[in-house]
Amino acid sequence: MRELIYLTVVLPLLGFLINGIFGSKIKNEKVIGIIGSSTIGISFIVTLFAFFETLSLPTDQRMLIVSLFTWLKVGGLDVSFAYQVDQLSLIMALIVTGVGFIIHVYSIGYMHGDKSFWRFFAYLNLFIFAMMNLILADNFVLLFLGWEGVGLCSYLLIGFWYDRKFEKSTTADAAKKAFIVNRIGDFGFLLGMFLIFLTFGSLNFNEVFSRANTFSVSTVTYGFIALFLFIGATGKSAQIPLYVWLPDAMAGPTPVSALIHAATMVTAGVYMVARTSIIFASAPDIMMVVAIIGVLTAFFAATIGIVQNDIKKVLAYSTVSQLGYMFLAMGVGAFGAGIFHVMTHAFFKALLFLGAGSVIHAMHEEQDIQKYGGLKKYMPHTALTFLIAALAISGIPPLSGFFSKDEILWYSYSNVGIIFWLVGVITAMMTAFYMFRLYLLTFEGKERFGHDKHPHESPKVMTIPLMVLAVLSVIGGFVGIPEVFSGEHGNQFHNWLSPIFADAERKLIHFGYHSHFEEILLMTLSVIFAGSSIFLVRYIYLKSPKIADNVSSRFSGLYKTLWNKYYVDEIYDAIIVNPIVVISKNVLWKFTDGKIIDGLIHSLAKLIDVSSSLFRKFQNGLAQFYALIMVLGIAFTLFWIIMSF
Amino acid sequence: MTITIEYYLILSAFMFIVGVAGVLTRRNAIIVFMCIELMLNSANLTLVAFSSYLGSSVGQLFVFFVMTVAAAEAAVGLAIIIAIFRNKLTVNIDDINILKW
Numbered sequence: 001m002r003e004l005i006y007l008t009v010v011l012p013l014l015g016f017l018i019n020g021i022f023g024s025k026i027k028n029e030k031v032i033g034i035i036g037s038s039t040i041g042i043s044f045i046v047t048l049f050a051f052f053e054t055l056s057l058p059t060d061q062r063m064l065i066v067s068l069f070t071w072l073k074v075g076g077l078d079v080s081f082a083y084q085v086d087q088l089s090l091i092m093a094l095i096v097t098g099v100g101f102i103i104h105v106y107s108i109g110y111m112h113g114d115k116s117f118w119r120f121f122a123y124l125n126l127f128i129f130a131m132m133n134l135i136l137a138d139n140f141v142l143l144f145l146g147w148e149g150v151g152l153c154s155y156l157l158i159g160f161w162y163d164r165k166f167e168k169s170t171t172a173d174a175a176k177k178a179f180i181v182n183r184i185g186d187f188g189f190l191l192g193m194f195l196i197f198l199t200f201g202s203l204n205f206n207e208v209f210s211r212a213n214t215f216s217v218s219t220v221t222y223g224f225i226a227l228f229l230f231i232g233a234t235g236k237s238a239q240i241p242l243y244v245w246l247p248d249a250m251a252g253p254t255p256v257s258a259l260i261h262a263a264t265m266v267t268a269g270v271y272m273v274a275r276t277s278i279i280f281a282s283a284p285d286i287m288m289v290v291a292i293i294g295v296l297t298a299f300f301a302a303t304i305g306i307v308q309n310d311i312k313k314v315l316a317y318s319t320v321s322q323l324g325y326m327f328l329a330m331g332v333g334a335f336g337a338g339i340f341h342v343m344t345h346a347f348f349k350a351l352l353f354l355g356a357g358s359v360i361h362a363m364h365e366e367q368d369i370q371k372y373g374g375l376k377k378y379m380p381h382t383a384l385t386f387l388i389a390a391l392a393i394s395g396i397p398p399l400s401g402f403f404s405k406d407e408i409l410w411y412s413y414s415n416v417g418i419i420f421w422l423v424g425v426i427t428a429m430m431t432a433f434y435m436f437r438l439y440l441l442t443f444e445g446k447e448r449f450g451h452d453k454h455p456h457e458s459p460k461v462m463t464i465p466l467m468v469l470a471v472l473s474v475i476g477g478f479v480g481i482p483e484v485f486s487g488e489h490g491n492q493f494h495n496w497l498s499p500i501f502a503d504a505e506r507k508l509i510h511f512g513y514h515s516h517f518e519e520i521l522l523m524t525l526s527v528i529f530a531g532s533s534i535f536l537v538r539y540i541y542l543k544s545p546k547i548a549d550n551v552s553s554r555f556s557g558l559y560k561t562l563w564n565k566y567y568v569d570e571i572y573d574a575i576i577v578n579p580i581v582v583i584s585k586n587v588l589w590k591f592t593d594g595k596i597i598d599g600l601i602h603s604l605a606k607l608i609d610v611s612s613s614l615f616r617k618f619q620n621g622l623a624q625f626y627a628l629i630m631v632l633g634i635a636f637t638l639f640w641i642i643m644s645f
Numbered sequence: 646m647t648i649t650i651e652y653y654l655i656l657s658a659f660m661f662i663v664g665v666a667g668v669l670t671r672r673n674a675i676i677v678f679m680c681i682e683l684m685l686n687s688a689n690l691t692l693v694a695f696s697s698y699l700g701s702s703v704g705q706l707f708v709f710f711v712m713t714v715a716a717a718e719a720a721v722g723l724a725i726i727i728a729i730f731r732n733k734l735t736v737n738i739d740d741i742n743i744l745k746w
Contacts, residue, residue: 621742624677628669 001049002064002085008043008097009083009132015039015125023118033108036121040104040128044097051090059499062087065138065206072141076201084138084205088500091339092135092271095346099263100128102465106354107255109461110361120160120253127153131264135271140193140203143272147236148186150265155179157260158252166251174251181245185235189272192228196279199225205275212278213503219283226279226286229272230293237269239327240297243320244569250312254357257312262319262353263346270326270342274335277504281333284508291331291416295423298324300566302430306437307552307562310367311356314438318393319349321427325408328424333508334411335501336494340480341408344400347476348392351469352435355386358462359442362455369438374447378455381463383443385470390439392473394432394530400477406523407482407491413522414514425526432533440541484516653694660687674726674736678719685715 015036019026026032054062067082083089104124111120130149137143159175166174197203199221200211233239238246249261260266273280273290280287298321305317322345329338360367362379376383392399395406405428413421449455457463480493489495498505540547552559561567618629660683667680689708696704730736 623738623741624669631665631669 001046001053003066004046005050005066005083005085005136006068007046008093009129009136011039011043012125012128012132016122016129019118019125020122023122026118029112029117032118032121036125037101037104037108039125040097040101044101047090047093047097050085051094054085054090062499077197077203079139079141079203081142082138083136086500087497088274088339089135091343093132095343096128096131096135096264099346099350100259102468103255103259103350103354106462106465109459110255110357111253123153123156124259127260134268138205140196144189144193147189147268150268151179151182151186154249154260154265157256158249160252160256171251174248178245178249181242182235185232185242188228189232192225192232195225195228209278209503212282222279222283223286226283229276229279230286230290233269233273234293237266237323238320239293239323240300243297243301244572246320247313247316250316254312254353254360258350258353258357261316262349266319266323267326267342270323270330270338273330274339277335277501280330281504281507287331287333291328291420294324294327294331295420297321298328298427299423302427302434304562304565305434306430307559309370311359311369311438311442312367314434315352315356318431318434321431322349325405325424328412328420329408332412332415332420333505334408334415335504336497337404337407337411339497340493341404344404344476347469347472348389348401351385351389351466351473352393354466354469355382355389358382358458358466361458363449363453366449366453369441371449372442373445373449375455376443379457381457382466385466386443387439388470389473390435393435394534395428395526396530397527398477400473403477403480403482406526407480409526410519410522421522425529428526429529429533432530433537436534436537437541440538445542484519650694650698653690657687657690657694660690672737672739674738677738678722678726682715685711
C-alpha cells in the first residue's frame with residue numbers, strides 16, 4: 001500500500017479537475033459533494049493502510065521513497081516528483097486527509113445553496129492536492145510547489161465570496177493581504193533554499209540531511225539557512241511579525257478557516273521546521289529565536305483573543321497563539337512534541353471552527369458573540385462538541401490538548417528555562433479564559449439576539465463531523481502519553497517519530513537532569529491555573545457580567561489597545577504599506593516608469609519620427625525621381641572609382 | 646582616316662547620355678521606354694566596338710543576349726504600359742505614383 005501513496009496526491013487533483021471543469025454543468029449539489037469528499041476519503045484510506053503497513057515494519061525499513069518521474073535536471077540540480085513516506089509525513093498525511101475528509105463532508109451541509117458550490121469543492125480538492133505535495137515531498141523544490149499551491153488555494157478560498165463586504169473593505173482585499181504577506185515569507189524560504197543548494201549542492205532531503213551530518217559547515221551558514229527558512233515559516237504559520245494575515249483570513253467560508261487556517265496549511269511552517277530539524281539543531285542561536293518568537297506570538301495573540309467579539313476572530317487569534325506553542329516546541333528542540341500539538345490542535349481547532357460555523361449558520365451569518373447567548377437549548381450537539389473542544393484546548397486532562405500542551409511546556413522548562421514555561425502557562429491560562437468566554441457568551445446565559453433570529457440545530461451532515469472530531473479531541477492525546485505516566489513503554493508518539501529527529505537531537509545539548517516529580521508538579525500547576533481561569537471566567541460572565549464592563553472601563557487604555565490588536569495593522573500601514581504605496585506611486589510609477597522608461601521610449605519614437613520625416617521626402621513614388629537618384633549614385637561611384645586610380 | 650575605338654566610345658557615351666536624359670526628363674511612358682532602348686543599344690555598340698578592337702567574339706555574343714533580353718523587355722514593358730493605360734487612361738508617369746505608400 002505504501003507504493004500507492006501517490007494516489008493521495010492524484011485523487012484530489014482528479015477531484016479538482018472534475019469539479020473544476022464540469023462542476024458548473026453538474027447542477028446536483030450531492031454529486032459535486034460526493035465527488036469532492038470521496039476523493040479525499042479514499043486518500044485517507046490509502047494513507048491509513050500505508051500507516052499500518054509502515055507500523056508493522058522494523059524501524060530501519062520504515063522510510064520509503066516513491067519516485068514518479070524526473071521533473072527538472074539542470075546541471076547539478078536534479079529534482080524529481082518523488083514522495084517520501086516516513087513517520088513524519090505519514091502523521092501529517094493522516095491529519096490532512098482525515099481532518100480534510102471530515103471538513104469536506106461538513107461543507108456539503110454548510111455550503112448548501114451557495115451559487116458557486118462546485119467552485120468551493122474544486123478549490124478544496126486543489127488545496128488537498130497542494131498540501132499533500134508539501135507533506136510528501138522528498139525535496140525542497142516539490143515542497144515549495146506545495147507551499148505555493150496551498151498559498152494560492154488559501155487566497156482563492158479567502159476571497160471565495162469576493163463580492164461580500166468584510167470589515168472596512170472586501171473579502172478580496174483580505175485575500176490579497178494573505179497572499180502578499182505570505183509572499184514575503186516565501187521570499188525568505190527561497191533564499192534559504194538557494195543557500196542550501198549552495199552549501200550542500202542538493203535540494204533532496206536525504207542528501208542534504210546526510211551531508212549536514214558529514215560536511216563541515218560553519219555555524220553562521222547554518223544560522224542563515226535556518227533563519228531564512230524560519231522567515232518562510234513565520235509567513236505560512238502566522239508568527240510575529242507576519243501573523244497579520246491570519247485574522248483577516250477569516251473572511252473566507254468557515255470550513256476554509258477550519259481546514260486551511262487552523263488544521264493544516266498554517267501548520268506547514270511547523271512541519272517544515274520539523275523536517276529540517278537537523279539544520280535548525282545546528283544553529284542554536286536561531287533555535288532560540290524560534291523559541292522566543294513562538295512564545296511571544298503565543299502570548300500576544302492570546303491577549304488579543306481575550307477582548308475580541310467576533311467568534312471567528314477569537315478563534316483566529318487562538319490559532320495564532322497555538323501555532324506559537326508549536327514554534328516554542330520547535331525552538332526548545334522538542335520536535336516530536338510540536339508535531340504532537342499539530343495533531344491534537346488539528347482536531348480541536350477544526351472542531352471549534354466547525355462548531356462556530358454551525359452557530360453562524362444557525363444565526364444567519366451573525367458573528368458577534370455579544371449578540372448570541374443561550375444557544376445551548378437550541379443546538380445541543382454543537383454546544384456539547386464545542387465545550388469538549390474548549391476543554392481540550394484549555395489543557396484539561398485527559399483531553400488531547402492537555403498531553404500535547406503540557407509536553408511542550410515541560411520541554412521548554414527542562415531544555416531552556418523557567419521563563420518560557422512561565423509565559424507558556426500564563427498563555428495557557430488566557431487560552432482557557434478566552435475559550436470559555438467564547439463558550440459561555442455563545443451557549444450559556446441570557447439570549448441576546450432579536451426575535452427575527454430562529455436558531456436551530458444544524459443538519460446531520462454537519463453535526464456528525466462535529467461528533468467525530470469531538471471523539472478525536474478526547475482520545476487523540478492517548479497516543480502520546482508521557483513517559484511519567486506510561487512507564488517503561490515511554491511516549492509512543494515519540495518512539496514513532498524519534499528516527500526522524502534522532503540526528504537533530506544528538507546535536508542539541510540538553511540541560512541537566514529533571515525528575516519526574518518536577519514534571520508532575522509543573523503539570524499539576526498548569527492544570528490548576530487553567531482550571532481556575534475557567535472558574536473565574538464562569539464567575540465573571542455568568543454570575544456578574546458587570547465585572548467585565550467595569551474592568552474594561554477601568555483599564556480602558558489597555559482594553560482599547562487589545563481591542564485594536566496593539567495597532568499592529570495600523571503600524572504596518574504607517575511604516576511599510578503607505579511608504580511603499582507612496583514611493584511606488586510617486587517615484588516608481590510617475591517618475592521611473594512615467595519619466596524614465598516611458599520618456600526613453602517616447603524620445604526614441606520622436607527621434608525616429610523626426611528623422612523619418614526627412615527621409616520620407618525621398619519616397620515620393622515617382623519612378624523617374626528614383627531613377628535620377630540611381631543615376632547620381634552610379635555617377636558618383638564611378639567618379640570615386642576613377643579618382644581613386 | 647581610320648576610325649579608332651575612341652569614336653565608337655564617344656558615340657556610345659553620347660547615346661547613353663541622351664537615353665538617360667530622356668528617361669529622367671520625359672513624362673510620356675512610351676518615350677521613356679524608347680530611351681531605355683537607346684541606352685541598351687549604346688551598351689551594345691560598346692560591346693561590339695570592344696569585340697572588334699580586342700579581336701574576340703565574346704562581346705558580340707553578349708550583344709545577342711542583350712538583344713534577346715531587350716526584345717523580351719519590350720514585350721513585357723509595352724504590355725505593362727497598355728495595362729496601366731487601361732486602368733488610368735494616361736501614360737503620363739507623373740500620374741503613376743502608386744509606388745508611394
